[in-house]
Amino acid sequence: MEKFSYVNATSLEQVTALLSDSGWGEVMLIAGGTDLLAELKEYVETPKTLINLKTLPGMDGIEADASGLKIGALTTVADIARHPTIQHHYTVLAQAAGSVATPQIRNVGTLGGNLCQRPRCWYYRDESTHCLKKGGDICYAVDGLSKYHAILGGDPVYIVHPSDLAPALIALGASVKIIGPDGEKTMSLEDFFTLPAANPFRENVLEPNEIVVEVQVPPAKSNTKSFYLKAREKGAPDFALASVAAVFEMDGKTCQSASVVLGGVAPAPWRSKEAEVALTGKMIDDNVSKQAGADAVKDAQPLNDNAYKVTLTQNLVSRAVMMATS
């Protein structure tokens, strides 16, 4: 990696001040470092300054009460996975957190880092390949090897968003608190992520001088049912070929409301309105769940090597629906 200076953060004001005016890549934030370190070592990122967020007080806790969850951005993935309230009432989130990478990575990787991690695309991660995402002319996956790439929302960059936590949190209706030089704002996590058509270079709307500080999840209802399913080629560590976060409010066997968010198949966590429509107001059975799966992928546009993801995603959605509601 290139040399950089290292600053231990003392306050959010100091962090946003250090970030301002530098643009992307000059000053970068590090918490667990499980993603960023690899990018530094591969020279994909070459910041001049790294700000260590781990020294910020009070950003690594989980508050669970009647108003829902407040999870600090520095909370580790492992702490989310093993939190009793999350396990019992926000099952999809605990399952998603537990599926991340390996115990070692879950123990240091943070919520904020997981949401803001960069794509795993093998063209993007290669220093010598100047792809569209890095300001080049083409997305090499289009005519190249695309087994692990997007089937939805790709154009013009066919990376997939690698986060497991994001689909689960979006399905739970989470919002994200962001602090910038002008103060704090809160937005829905769904709106936080963007597609390459809007911005081919970034995966979310964060400005270079902003920082994610907290994720808020509305309270779970007594009739909430949820499940996270992740398909991968190897048990661990492996990123998702496709994943599904499914959250339902049930009245007996009938689905009152549905939230279905896909991971690993699109450049952002992909909310499947089509699947939700297919489920909402219906008695959940095999046929309904199959219809939801089929609807979830009806707009899929696979590349040369990833048509299998259409079938896989379709089947995962159906299965997640049955697992969540049974």
Added chain:
Amino acid sequence: MASWGEASESRLIGKRIPRLSGRDKVTGKAKYTFDINRPGLLYGRILRSEIAHANVVGVDLSEAEALPGVKAVIQIVEVGKKIRYQGQEIAAVAAETDDIAKDAIRLIRVDLEELPYVVTEADAMADGAPQIRDDWAGNQSDPNVREAGDLEGGFAQAAVEVEATYHAPVQTHVCLETHGHVAEWEDEQNLTVWASTQGVFGVRNDLAGSFNLPANQVRVITEHMGGGFGSKFGPGVEGRTAADLARISGRPVKLMLTRKAEHLVAGNRPSMTQHVRAGATSDGRLIAYDMKGHGTGGISSGAGFQAPYVYHVPNLRTEKVNVAVNVGNQRAMRAPGHPQGAFAMDSLMDELAEKLGMNPLEFRRINDPSEVRQAQYTLGAQEIGWHRRNNLPGSGEGIKKRGMGVGSGLWGGGGGPSTQARVSINSDGTVEAVTGTQDIGTGIRTAIAIIVAEEFGLAPTDITVRVGDSAPGLPSGGSGGSQTTASVAPVIKTAAAAAKQKLFERVAPQLEAPVEDLRVGNRTIYVVSDRTKTIKWELATGQLGMESISEGGNWDEELRQGGVAGTQFAEVEIDTQTGAIRVIKIVAVQDCGLAINRLTTESQINGGVIMGLGQALLEERFMDAETGRMLNANLEDYKVPGTFEIPEIKSIVFDTHRKVTGVGEPPCIPTPGAIANAVYNAIGVRIRELPITPDKILTALAEKKA
């Protein structure tokens, strides 16, 4: 005539003995080349080409040389020469820290004139492909053709025929410890190198030649080694570079390959594609086999594979060509040519058996000339529960479907006369065995201790075994071809016997008995005809004084034997909705002759099965045609088995005789074929390309449905 004696007479040989270095390995006390740190150590790094084919126009080292902390910079490729693959060495540096070395190689300015490249076989074989080797016409070698019997006559007798294409992609070795060396010059004429190698003496001789030194002035040490699988026989460019950097800087230099370089330049198993048409008679005899195939070993040749394999075919024609691509060279990889050949052959056998309406195991019994494997089929089938297998492939109920398959293999492993060794008895009663072989993780160190301890009535932990060092001047061959144990064991055995004889000669007069009547056990020498006459081991050796006993051994044909057969059975479960494949159980029945240490033999079989499972389900090198680069030169997207992938492995040491045979390689051979056949049996769709990944399962199931 020398022999290993009867099993009933063996106290240690053939038993399950924990490896002597186990404790050191799990506590981290064991020092691998990566762990060697010398006073004044510098760190070496190599600058490699990211372009697959280019003319070298200029190399400017000046900025790197000027970087503070840099102690040596060398140019490896000459201006005017060609770069032929990604990863090819351009220049190297040695610096005070690894970080400085990394910075320094990025300051080397390289002017490359890019040439057209081809990195996939399809592109290399296409009409109008750029020619990438000067010594071939086109990118394909002359075909290697073999014919036997009467092919058309054979097909005329066939009741059924199968025509199919089988493919296995390039696999890389993925040595846990990457290739590398620590090189240190004592003076201008004496070089010591710690090497991660399978051949201590091979590295010594190569470096002696490279630096024009007498061989005995180069010392090579490999105390512990983190995996080679056939890829670590010489110092390679990186070893010579480490020694050169150390020579120029006058400081010791450590130069280990990065994981990326390991994938790119440290060898690989060539790919295999075979188009085969084969026929069998109505009574189940394989009668005709016509195969046209190709593979790539990178820019070099060497992409051979076994076809046909194991089973007898009287009428055949095979034609193989090597395809050159702008990619790093192949090297021998655990049973070169066999696992991929076995995968294709065992898949073909099952396809033919199905057309005949015959149980695939019965079809094998008819066509397999090996009596050993015939017995293994029976044992393996019992162990896996072959009777539970789907009679109709894909007929299992539910979303998750199970199936069983079988595969076979053969290997040599008989060793050869290439080892010198000494066994010494010191006056304090300690015993040493010294030889220039190397323990590449297979446990030869422990095997040597077992053989010597057996001879002397001692415990394996009583024996000091010195291996992995060229300094004693007792050469042994490289550890390849599963030859190590069969080469070393006879020499150690005869050396130990000779040393014992000398000791007996010393004490025979005191015991008033002829030497032939003396025996040793429980740290006591006794007279077999009069057990009241004894002398304690330490008392006997104490009389040696300064004249310790030290005896050499000799190669003895009678103590070893080559040629092994193996059979494996696999049971798998497939999730037909996700394509996920779980191997439930592998039964590996491995012929091996006398297992000196049954425990490490079982470990060897376990390791082979795991490697075969990786080839079957996960491993594939992805080359990008557009950029000419490997896309998964890491361990994230080049996937090897992890704990979740490991099934129940039933390793059966099938010892058919009491002569030593190596089994380093053969246990990885039958696994991919057995798994592929089990997949077919589970879902009724045949996957003819390795690795069998969820995408292929889902695609095949969708095609079947459609």
